[in-house]
Amino acid sequence: MHRLFAVFALAGLLATAPVAQVQAQQAPDPAQGPLPMSQFLQQAGYSLSPAEASYLDADQQVQLQWVMPLIDMFGLAGPDAGLPDADTQAKIVADLQQVLALDPNAAPQAPPSLESLRTLAVEQRQALRRAASAWLNALQAGDPDWRTSGTDDFVAAQQSLAAWNQEMFSRYPPPEQPPDQPPS
Numbered sequence: 001m002h003r004l005f006a007v008f009a010l011a012g013l014l015a016t017a018p019v020a021q022v023q024a025q026q027a028p029d030p031a032q033g034p035l036p037m038s039q040f041l042q043q044a045g046y047s048l049s050p051a052e053a054s055y056l057d058a059d060q061q062v063q064l065q066w067v068m069p070l071i072d073m074f075g076l077a078g079p080d081a082g083l084p085d086a087d088t089q090a091k092i093v094a095d096l097q098q099v100l101a102l103d104p105n106a107a108p109q110a111p112p113s114l115e116s117l118r119t120l121a122v123e124q125r126q127a128l129r130r131a132a133s134a135w136l137n138a139l140q141a142g143d144p145d146w147r148t149s150g151t152d153d154f155v156a157a158q159q160s161l162a163a164w165n166q167e168m169f170s171r172y173p174p175p176e177q178p179p180d181q182p183p184s
Contacts, residue, residue, distance in 0.1 A: 036060065046172050051111035058108035059121055065102060066125055069095040070132070082144045089139065096136040104129050117167055124160035127153045 037060045038053035048056070073095040076088050084092060104125030110118035134150030143149065 041172055044175060052114055055108055055110045055114055062107055066099065066128060069098040077147060083142065092139065093136065096132045099132040100129060117164060120160050120164040120167060124157045124164065127157035127160060131157060
């Protein structure tokens with residue numbers, strides 16, 4: 001289960017920011033936040049309509065609202081089983097309540113060409129909300145195995161994220177890299 005927490009944190013980050021740098025671009029400044037998805041895709045040579053660019057960037061911001069408190073929660077929960085100390089638990093509860101206050105259906109409207117991405121994003125957020133609710137209920141009930149609550153919903157969220165990533169890769173395939181040339 002602890003690996004699952006780490007995988008989710010990493011997957012959440014990967015879903016909110018482009019995972020590879022466009023060749024010949026400088027590394028981004030982390031203080032500036034993630035590169036807007038539309039900018040990343042345009043730098044990679046893809047053409048986007050204004051509606052597609054607007055949707056991708058707005059949805060990226062919504063995704064950040066969902067994953068940042070969860071990443072913080074996973075970091076606070078740490079690798080050790082059992083209940084956290086009172087101060088840590090209060091912070092985890094606040095993170096989970098922040099997620100529960102979000103509306104998974106409040107995703108920006110997508111142009112018809114990207115509606116399937118919106119559907120998958122909403123599915124993922126609905127599952128994340130159910131998982132966060134299960135974690136919060138178990139944590140507040142004093143269940144030392146609170147991290148295992150909501151596992152099915154957490155897995156469902158990961159499956160929606162994987163389908164979202166697959167849709168993005170099929171729509172915007174990564175550029176092919178030439179094979180490494182052996183030294184001469």
